[in-house]
Amino acid sequence: MDRDWAEPLDLDAVASHAGYSRYHFVRAFKAVYGQTPGQYLSRRRIERAEELLRSANLSVTEICTLVGFSSLGTFSTRFKKQTGLTPSEYRAKHVGRGAALIPGCYALLWAGGFPGREVRGKGEVRAKERNSEEAG
Numbered sequence: 001m002d003r004d005w006a007e008p009l010d011l012d013a014v015a016s017h018a019g020y021s022r023y024h025f026v027r028a029f030k031a032v033y034g035q036t037p038g039q040y041l042s043r044r045r046i047e048r049a050e051e052l053l054r055s056a057n058l059s060v061t062e063i064c065t066l067v068g069f070s071s072l073g074t075f076s077t078r079f080k081k082q083t084g085l086t087p088s089e090y091r092a093k094h095v096g097r098g099a100a101l102i103p104g105c106y107a108l109l110w111a112g113g114f115p116g117r118e119v120r121g122k123g124e125v126r127a128k129e130r131n132s133e134e135a136g
């Protein structure tokens with residue numbers, strides 16, 4: 001979960017990899033970390049969002065998607081619960097205290113690229129949709 005924090009959580013796969021049933025894994029995880037795997041993952045995603053809000057010139061919606069949330073409302077609610085501020089309030093409070101913001105295009109590429117795109121070969125990027133249309 002720490003490595004693939006932006007990916008959807010497949011609790012059954014994680015539990016199986018650890019050698020536990022789903023329910024036993026959740027109980028054991030909560031006993032060790034004090035929160036469920038979903039809560040832990042959400043906290044890690046919010047931490048990454050905080051970093052991007054401070055350092056990248058991306059919209060809140062783009063950051064929401066990059067850190068693995070599929071709903072802007074859920075992201076904003078959990079962000080405020082964890083930090084006490086909305087994502088926009090957080091950015092306004094923390095931007096300008098350090099280096100200039102990283103251009104959004106660089107931040108998106110660093111985070112794995114643009115949604116709907118795949119990487120092929122050395123540096124060659126092709127849009128999946130465009131390839132499908134050209135083939136048809």
